[in-house]
Amino acid sequence: MHKENLHCLLCGTLLTEQISWLTLIQTFPTTICAKCEGEFELYTNTEPDHRALYTYNEAMKDYLHRYKFMHDVVLAKVFQKQLHNILRNEKRMIVPIPMHPEKLVERTFSPIDELLIAAKLPYEHLLEKTTTTSQSTKSREERLNTPQLFRIKGHVKHTDYVIFDDIYTTGTTINHAKKVLLEAGAKSVTSVTLIRG
Template sequence: MSTCLLCHNYFEEVDSWSTLFSLVEPDPLCSTCSEKFEKVDGELCEICGRSFSGLPDEYREGNLCYDCVRWENEPEWKGVLTKNRSLYLYNDFAKDVISLYKFRGDFAISSIFKTPLKKSFKTHFNSSYLVVSIPLSDERLYERGFNQAKAIAELLDVPIHEVLARTHLEKQSKKSRDERISGENVFRVVDIVQDKDILLVDDIYTTGSTLRHAGKVLIEAGAKSVSSLTLMRG
């Protein structure tokens, strides 16, 4: 008998050979909570990982969604982000979970993503990537108490490289898409990334602005490529 990390109800674990021999982590969620997460799957935009399911044709151009077409049509941003892959859609349930984790400091919640995150990493990326979590500014880190992106990256059980630093500015969530794109770049590179394939890790992909701004300074510093792995796709 286990206790669900989200609803705190008791549930019976389904045993398998993998869990019996500790090849995978036991499921920390009951089936009811687990099924509320909507997986990002099917045919995807080859850059941002957006699902084409239910997306009108006018928001798609070949293998890219319209958002990525717009990014790629800007010379400043073309090729900055090679690929993003996300685990789940940012639905209402996911928003509540991320709020508990990110803003209310329920750090233990991150463990519910460990098994699917490691699976996604092995499916879409590999150990040759330099894994870099999106940093918080010193002010935001003091306010929140922990860096949610770094905690997510640590679930991969691979070395995390702190090659980026961040300047404190207004929260991205308060800005429009155009303001995010045209605003000052808050990131700077603080270690060597020359000829490295970088994998950025963050909690949510919304407009892709944060990841591309981080990617831009990494590419300018000599990184070979920049991709990203995120929990949620907005």
């Protein structure tokens, strides 16, 4: 039985989950209360080559701030079940969007990798970020006109890939990653993000 999270990871409320035979066989324990879960808005517009779980609202803005910038790495567990469910039957190899090595040292952990680890999903690093400049500091026009952000790290062995990132805003990051993978020999590349901005 999972007993690691007795309180909601977001608000601290005691989790009052009823223990049943189903609870005992669940892959993931409950990590947040129903009230906090209800504050996240599902993203309903699906596209052929991109899927997202949630829209960017105030609750998600607060979550990202705490997780990424306050270094609250345990919050990677908040969406572990949802990410596992959307990607567990994926036949394509998952490729996370990487951080620049200097940024990784500064932040101390990779938020994208930690989301996948919490969701118990296999992935392969095939991309290397070539700039330390964050897309979040740029205007929409600057993002759309950004030079290539990535280069291939290693060999593209699989023919089909799914890129994973935390948020899709203008699509620049995802599109740059897709372009470099396709140029390296990938047959097809789709993408999944936790959030659609």
